[in-house]
Amino acid sequence: MDAAGGGELSLAAVRDALVRLEDSVVFALIERARHPRNAPAYAPAGGGGRSLVEFYVREAEALNAKAGHYQKPEDVPFFPQDLPSTLFPTKSSPQVLHPLASLVTVNDAIWKMYFDELLPLFTVDGDDGSYAETVVLDFACLQLLSRRIHIGKYVAEVKFKDAPQDYSPLIQAKDSNSLMDLLTFKAVEEKVKKRVEKKARTFGQNVTLEDNAGGSGFKIDPTVLSKLYDQWVMPLTKDVEVEYLLRRLD
Numbered sequence: 001m002d003a004a005g006g007g008e009l010s011l012a013a014v015r016d017a018l019v020r021l022e023d024s025v026v027f028a029l030i031e032r033a034r035h036p037r038n039a040p041a042y043a044p045a046g047g048g049g050r051s052l053v054e055f056y057v058r059e060a061e062a063l064n065a066k067a068g069h070y071q072k073p074e075d076v077p078f079f080p081q082d083l084p085s086t087l088f089p090t091k092s093s094p095q096v097l098h099p100l101a102s103l104v105t106v107n108d109a110i111w112k113m114y115f116d117e118l119l120p121l122f123t124v125d126g127d128d129g130s131y132a133e134t135v136v137l138d139f140a141c142l143q144l145l146s147r148r149i150h151i152g153k154y155v156a157e158v159k160f161k162d163a164p165q166d167y168s169p170l171i172q173a174k175d176s177n178s179l180m181d182l183l184t185f186k187a188v189e190e191k192v193k194k195r196v197e198k199k200a201r202t203f204g205q206n207v208t209l210e211d212n213a214g215g216s217g218f219k220i221d222p223t224v225l226s227k228l229y230d231q232w233v234m235p236l237t238k239d240v241e242v243e244y245l246l247r248r249l250d
């Protein structure tokens with residue numbers, strides 16, 4: 001992660017990385033929203049009864065792995081089974097997290113959330129036949145959401161380092177609920193929700209040269225962004241934080 005790459009890992013630096021990723025998430029969803037739902041891309045079809053989207057993500061992840069992806073703790077594949085090794089030399093980043101960080105993944109929950117809950121909220125019913133384009137855009141959305149959520153590992157590490165005396169007894173007691181309470185910052189969450197909604201409103205405007213051409217609607221409903229973060233992205237980030245912390249003293 002950028003915030004962990006060079007200098008000191010700090011909560012401010014990790015939060016900064018999360019804020020910058022919001023821009024990418026908003027733009028990726030805007031791109032996907034240009035197409036309707038395109039249900040045939042998600043129905044079991046070709047080889048092995050897999051859907052086009054599953055076929056595409058598996059193949060894309062295999063290619064990514066050969067190029068050297070999935071070495072970093074926040075870079076987590078959706079289909080980790082049988083991924084090929086990298087074909088090129090990679091430079092290992094400094095290990096700032098506990099080695100068991102690589103075991104923490106909530107990608108199954110992200111996959112389910114994306115297809116069952118989120119897609120119907122921001123795409124219109126319909127079928128424009130652009131299935132290949134659609135699954136490429138889905139993969140971009142999924143990767144960004146996964147990266148954002150798994151950066152929770154770094155958030156947890158910083159919080160632990162800042163207050164080991166508070167976290168250690170809860171970790172030893174395996175008290176997930178109290179860990180969740182301790183790492184939750186409601187005021188920060190409120191700001192995140194407001195900011196992503198504002199970003200969707202800003203980035204999703206139809207920009208014209210006429211001065212009075214407002215009100216032509218947004219490319220994505222801004223409230224979908226605050227709902228996405230409120231109901232899924234932040235809770236899953238916190239699940240990652242708890243899962244990481246539970247292994248932190250092993």
Ligand SMILES: C=C(O[C@@H]1C=C(C(=O)O)C=C[C@H]1O)C(=O)O
Nearest residue numbers: 155183184185188189192234237
């Ligand atoms: C990521 C953090 O941990 C929690 C999760 C948040 C999020 O996912 O944006 C925000 C605040 C915290 O409740 C943080 O403290 O920054």
